[in-house]
Amino acid sequence: MFRSNLVPLLSKQVPLRLTRAMSSQFQLRVNPLTGNSEWIVIEENDPESPTPSNTSQTALLATTSYLDMLNDSPRNRAYRQAIDKTVTQPCRVLDIGAGTGLLSMMAARAMGPPSSTTCRMVTACESYLPMVKLMKKVLRLNDMENQIKLINKRSDELELGVDIDSRAQVLVSEILDSELLGEGLIPSLQHAHDMLLVESPETVPFRATTYGQLVESTYLWKLHDLRGNEAIACDGISLVPTGFEDVLGVKPQQYAFHCDAIANEVKLLSEPFKIFEFDFSRRPESGGETELSVKATNDGRVHAIISWWILQLDREGKIFYSTAPRWINLPANISHGDWCDHWKQCVWFVPGEGMSVKKDKEVFLHAVHTDISISYNIKSPESRNTSMHYGVTGRDFRLILPPERIAIYGDSEWRQTMFDAISNVLQGRVDPLCIVADDSVFLALLIAHLSKTSHVMSFFPGLQDKGVQYLQAVARANNFSVDRVEYIKKKKTELTVHDTHQKKVELLIGEPFYYGTDNMLPWQNLRFWNERTMLQSVLSEDALIMPCKAILKACALSIPDLWNSRCSLSKIEGFDHSVVNSTLGACGELPGEQEGPCLPYFIWQCGDVKKLSEAITVMEFDFSKPIMPSHGKTQVEFAEPGICHGFALWIDWVMDSDDSIVLCTGPDKRYWKQGVKLLAKPVEVGKSSSAVIEAWFDPSTGDMDVRHAFS
Known part of the structure; x- marks a missing residue:
C-alpha cells in the first residue's frame, strides 16, 4: 500500500525489515547523506511527549500513502456501503492489514449497538507496529477499544484457538496495490481460507478484475528503449552497444503510473480487455495464465500495455471501485474516483521498439500471474507459436535501472x-x-x-x-x-x-x-x-x-488534487481520525508550530497543477568548499492569480564555473521528482501578492527545513 523514501517497500502484509526485542522493534532506514543503513527504535509504549525515536517514526510514516488512502472518499464510501450490506448481525469478522482500524470499526458498528454479544467479535491484525500504535489511538478516540481485538501480527502468523477463538464468517481487507497483487493478496487469502475462515465466507471486497489496453506512446517508449533512443544521440557513447541489447534495461514488471497525465500522448490501439478475475470468497491459486486474442483498433506500434482493476465490493454486484484511467468509458454503475496517489494504473513496457499492428488484425496476449505479480507476452499471429523471452539472453548479469533513468540516459x-x-x-x-x-x-x-x-x-x-x-x-x-x-x-x-x-x-x-x-x-x-x-x-x-554547485529553486503552485489527498482528517464515514494527522504528515490543523513535511513527487503527474510564480533561487551550495550548514531566504512574487496550495522545490546542478551549463530538474522536467511543501491552508493570491520562503540545510542529517510566510 505504501512506499517510503526511508526504507524499502513496506506494506501491511509484505514482510518488514523488523526485529523484535522485548517491548520494541528496530526498523532499518537509510541516511540520505552517507547511504549508510541505520536502525531506528520503534517503542511499544506510546508516550505523548515527542522523543527522538518518535520523531523518526513520524518522519517515516509521513512518507507513506496511509494519509492519501484515508482521504480517498470514494474508496471509504464503497467499503462502508459494502460492509453495511454484508455484516447485518453479530458475527465473527477478521480484518487483515487493519491500518488505522477503519474497516474494523465499520464492521463493529454494522453489528448494532455494543453489547456482551458483539464484544470483540472483530479481530484486527496489523503487523506494522507504528500503525498498531496509531490504531489504538483511533479506537480509543472512537470509544471502540472493547469492541475490536487488535493483534500485532501478520495474518499468516495468527493461530486458531490462540489468537482467535473460532473461524471468522466475514473477511474485510484492503491489501491491494496498483498492480492488485503486490501486497501479498494471494498468499494472505490462501492462508485465511485454509486456517482462519469458515467455508464459503462473506468477503469485502468480493471480487477484483484486472483489465488492459494496448497503447502507442512515445513517452512510455522512452522510459525503456535506451538502445532505440541513444541511436539519435551523436556523442559516440554506446550504453547499449550492438550485440549487448540485454546488458542494461528496466526490470520486466508492471510500473505504477498516473496515466491520465499522458492522456494526450497516448494512441489507443485496442478496446479494453479483461485479463484476470480473483474471487476473494474462494481460495485463490498461486499462479494462473490466460491467452487473449485482441483486435487492433488502429494502425500503430504497441509500446506498452496499460492495466487497471475494478473492485466489486459486494456479492450482488452493486458497489464498485475502479482505478481505470479517465479515458475509459465505464458502465453506468461504476464511476471514476478522485485523483489519488495510493492507487494508480500500471504500465508494462513491450520490449525494444514495440510491435507493429494493423487495424482489425489480431494480437495475441499471453498473461501470467504469480502470487505477487502479473506479466505479459505479446505476439503477432506470425509469431504466436514461437517462444519469446523478455529478459536476459545469454548473460550472467543485467544492469537494471529505473525507467526515468533509462529515459535520461537516452x-x-x-x-x-x-x-x-x-x-x-x-x-x-x-x-x-x-x-x-x-x-x-x-x-x-x-x-x-x-x-x-x-x-x-x-x-x-x-x-x-x-x-x-x-x-x-x-x-x-x-x-x-x-x-x-x-x-x-x-x-x-x-x-x-x-x-x-x-x-x-x-x-x-x-x-x-x-x-x-x-x-x-x-x-x-x-x-x-x-x-x-x-x-x-x-x-x-x-x-x-x-557539478560545481547546486541551486535550490522554488515556485508557487496551485495543486488542489495533491493537497486534498494530503489534507487533515476529521471524520471518515463517521469515525474520528483527527488523532493521526500529526503522525501521518497532514497539511492543515496541526498542533502548535508544527508543519507538514516536504515530500517527493513527479509534480506533472499530480492531477490539476498550475504554476503561480516564476522559478526563484532560495539558496546555493558551493562544492568548492567542504559541506556546511546553509541558509537561504527569498521573496516569491506571484505572476498568476489563483489558489496557492504549496511550493515546488528542486535542485538545479551547475556543471561549470562559468554558470553556462546548468542541468535543471524542475517541474517542467518529467524524469526527476521535485519536493512539495504543502500549505496548512490554501491561500488565494493575486498578481500583487507575495510570499517569503526560508530554508535551512542541516549537513549532519541531509534534512532541509523549509518555512514560508505570506505578505
Missing part, C-alpha cells in the same frame, strides 16, 4: 549537456585521474571515451560490482581498454593517495545519481557534496568538481 539534450561539460574540463589535461563519486555509468564511459589517457576510478556506492561488470562488458564497444576504469571498494573516508596510485585526483564528478534512491527528495542528492568533502585529502589543489 535523452539527447541531457547527454549533450554532459558531453559539453566533460569536454570543457578535460581540455589541456594530460593523463588525468578522475573519480566518479556516484553511480553514473554514463559519466565513466564518457570520460574514458573523450580522454584516451585518462584513468577513471568509480565508487558505484549503489551499483557496486554490477557497475563494474557493466563497464567491462561495454568497454571494447566504446573503444577503450577496460583497465582504464577501476572500481574502488574502499570507503571514501579511508581513501589515500596510495589507493590513487600516488596521484592526486584532478576531476571529481557525479550526475549526481545514486542507485536505489528513487524516492528521495531532490536535496538528498547533496550526498555528492558530503562525499566531495570526505575526499578532500586526495584532491589536487586545482581539482575540478563537477
Whole structure:
C-alpha cells in the first residue's frame, strides 16, 4: 500500500525489515547523506511527549500513502456501503492489514449497538507496529477499544484457538496495490481460507478484475528503449552497444503510473480487455495464465500495455471501485474516483521498439500471474507459436535501472549537456585521474571515451560490482581498454593517495545519481557534496568538481488534487481520525508550530497543477568548499492569480564555473521528482501578492527545513 523514501517497500502484509526485542522493534532506514543503513527504535509504549525515536517514526510514516488512502472518499464510501450490506448481525469478522482500524470499526458498528454479544467479535491484525500504535489511538478516540481485538501480527502468523477463538464468517481487507497483487493478496487469502475462515465466507471486497489496453506512446517508449533512443544521440557513447541489447534495461514488471497525465500522448490501439478475475470468497491459486486474442483498433506500434482493476465490493454486484484511467468509458454503475496517489494504473513496457499492428488484425496476449505479480507476452499471429523471452539472453548479469533513468540516459539534450561539460574540463589535461563519486555509468564511459589517457576510478556506492561488470562488458564497444576504469571498494573516508596510485585526483564528478534512491527528495542528492568533502585529502589543489554547485529553486503552485489527498482528517464515514494527522504528515490543523513535511513527487503527474510564480533561487551550495550548514531566504512574487496550495522545490546542478551549463530538474522536467511543501491552508493570491520562503540545510542529517510566510 505504501512506499517510503526511508526504507524499502513496506506494506501491511509484505514482510518488514523488523526485529523484535522485548517491548520494541528496530526498523532499518537509510541516511540520505552517507547511504549508510541505520536502525531506528520503534517503542511499544506510546508516550505523548515527542522523543527522538518518535520523531523518526513520524518522519517515516509521513512518507507513506496511509494519509492519501484515508482521504480517498470514494474508496471509504464503497467499503462502508459494502460492509453495511454484508455484516447485518453479530458475527465473527477478521480484518487483515487493519491500518488505522477503519474497516474494523465499520464492521463493529454494522453489528448494532455494543453489547456482551458483539464484544470483540472483530479481530484486527496489523503487523506494522507504528500503525498498531496509531490504531489504538483511533479506537480509543472512537470509544471502540472493547469492541475490536487488535493483534500485532501478520495474518499468516495468527493461530486458531490462540489468537482467535473460532473461524471468522466475514473477511474485510484492503491489501491491494496498483498492480492488485503486490501486497501479498494471494498468499494472505490462501492462508485465511485454509486456517482462519469458515467455508464459503462473506468477503469485502468480493471480487477484483484486472483489465488492459494496448497503447502507442512515445513517452512510455522512452522510459525503456535506451538502445532505440541513444541511436539519435551523436556523442559516440554506446550504453547499449550492438550485440549487448540485454546488458542494461528496466526490470520486466508492471510500473505504477498516473496515466491520465499522458492522456494526450497516448494512441489507443485496442478496446479494453479483461485479463484476470480473483474471487476473494474462494481460495485463490498461486499462479494462473490466460491467452487473449485482441483486435487492433488502429494502425500503430504497441509500446506498452496499460492495466487497471475494478473492485466489486459486494456479492450482488452493486458497489464498485475502479482505478481505470479517465479515458475509459465505464458502465453506468461504476464511476471514476478522485485523483489519488495510493492507487494508480500500471504500465508494462513491450520490449525494444514495440510491435507493429494493423487495424482489425489480431494480437495475441499471453498473461501470467504469480502470487505477487502479473506479466505479459505479446505476439503477432506470425509469431504466436514461437517462444519469446523478455529478459536476459545469454548473460550472467543485467544492469537494471529505473525507467526515468533509462529515459535520461537516452535523452539527447541531457547527454549533450554532459558531453559539453566533460569536454570543457578535460581540455589541456594530460593523463588525468578522475573519480566518479556516484553511480553514473554514463559519466565513466564518457570520460574514458573523450580522454584516451585518462584513468577513471568509480565508487558505484549503489551499483557496486554490477557497475563494474557493466563497464567491462561495454568497454571494447566504446573503444577503450577496460583497465582504464577501476572500481574502488574502499570507503571514501579511508581513501589515500596510495589507493590513487600516488596521484592526486584532478576531476571529481557525479550526475549526481545514486542507485536505489528513487524516492528521495531532490536535496538528498547533496550526498555528492558530503562525499566531495570526505575526499578532500586526495584532491589536487586545482581539482575540478563537477557539478560545481547546486541551486535550490522554488515556485508557487496551485495543486488542489495533491493537497486534498494530503489534507487533515476529521471524520471518515463517521469515525474520528483527527488523532493521526500529526503522525501521518497532514497539511492543515496541526498542533502548535508544527508543519507538514516536504515530500517527493513527479509534480506533472499530480492531477490539476498550475504554476503561480516564476522559478526563484532560495539558496546555493558551493562544492568548492567542504559541506556546511546553509541558509537561504527569498521573496516569491506571484505572476498568476489563483489558489496557492504549496511550493515546488528542486535542485538545479551547475556543471561549470562559468554558470553556462546548468542541468535543471524542475517541474517542467518529467524524469526527476521535485519536493512539495504543502500549505496548512490554501491561500488565494493575486498578481500583487507575495510570499517569503526560508530554508535551512542541516549537513549532519541531509534534512532541509523549509518555512514560508505570506505578505
